[in-house]
Amino acid sequence: xxxxxxxxxxxxxxxxxxxxxxxxxxxxxxxxxxxxxxxxxxxxxxxxxxxxxxxxxxxxxxxxxxxxxxxxxxxxxxxxxxxxxxx
Amino acid sequence: xxxxxxxxxxxxxxxxxxxxxxxxxxxxxxxxxxxxxxxxxxxxxxxxxxxxxxxxxxxxxxxxxxxxxxxxxxxxxxxxxxxxxxxxxxxxxxxxxxxxxxxxxxxxxxxxxxxxxxxxxxxxxxxxxxxxxxxxxxxxxxxxxxxxxxx
Numbered sequence: 001x002x003x004x005x006x007x008x009x010x011x012x013x014x015x016x017x018x019x020x021x022x023x024x025x026x027x028x029x030x031x032x033x034x035x036x037x038x039x040x041x042x043x044x045x046x047x048x049x050x051x052x053x054x055x056x057x058x059x060x061x062x063x064x065x066x067x068x069x070x071x072x073x074x075x076x077x078x079x080x081x082x083x084x085x086x087x
Numbered sequence: 088x089x090x091x092x093x094x095x096x097x098x099x100x101x102x103x104x105x106x107x108x109x110x111x112x113x114x115x116x117x118x119x120x121x122x123x124x125x126x127x128x129x130x131x132x133x134x135x136x137x138x139x140x141x142x143x144x145x146x147x148x149x150x151x152x153x154x155x156x157x158x159x160x161x162x163x164x165x166x167x168x169x170x171x172x173x174x175x176x177x178x179x180x181x182x183x184x185x186x187x188x189x190x191x192x193x194x195x196x197x198x199x200x201x202x203x204x205x206x207x208x209x210x211x212x213x214x215x216x217x218x219x220x221x222x223x224x225x226x227x228x229x230x231x232x233x234x235x236x237x238x
Contacts, residue, residue: 034220037093037135037180038212040100040128041187042205048121048191055114
């Protein structure tokens with residue numbers, strides 16, 4: 001009888017902890033679930049309005065032409081005025 | 088599904104952008120690419136808002152405001168304790184969604200000093216947290232519908 005009583009109490013505690021855990025987990029997860037649907041249009045709208053229609057070479061600082069790849073391979077940086085002209 | 092698309096898409100989008108950069112193809116991510124993505128995610132937002140608005144309208148019409156005495160109405164991930172709040176948040180999402188679709192076609196793309204569309208979406212998230220999550224769940228008994236509170 002006492003064993004079954006302790007078992008019931010233990011099950012109750014586990015159940016309460018499970019409910020609290022899931023409640024806490026869901027409340028923590030709510031901002032992340034809803035943030036994606038909200039932030040994506042805002043981010044994409046900003047990018048589509050600020051980026052050019054075609055990206056010039058080296059827009060993100062990457063090496064995109066064979067000549068620049070060769071220079072990067074031997075450690076020679078492109079002249080500053082070339083980069084500014086392309087940007 | 089729309090919330091899952093927005094959630095997973097926001098993570099996957101950044102990962103694929105980094106992948107494009109590391110593959111030395113950042114030029115694929117120019118303005119036209121973002122316009123196409125903008126159309127898709129705005130459509131998802133518009134669908135989410137429309138569904139939520141219609142759900143609030145149906146609940147308000149069916150139960151005539153008496154649903155609170157019998158407990159909240161749960162449909163999929165939505166918990167409706169107050170249909171008016173559900174309709175309001177859904178309407179705001181729907182407007183932002185269709186506005187975003189229009190902006191992807193260069194319509195209603197106002198030239199303003201303040202980012203009006205981003206501010207509208209920020210207010211939308213505030214309303215989602217307050218009216219869709221906290222207010223709708225606050226009425227519920229302890230933890231009973233917490234697992235369904237994703238939206």
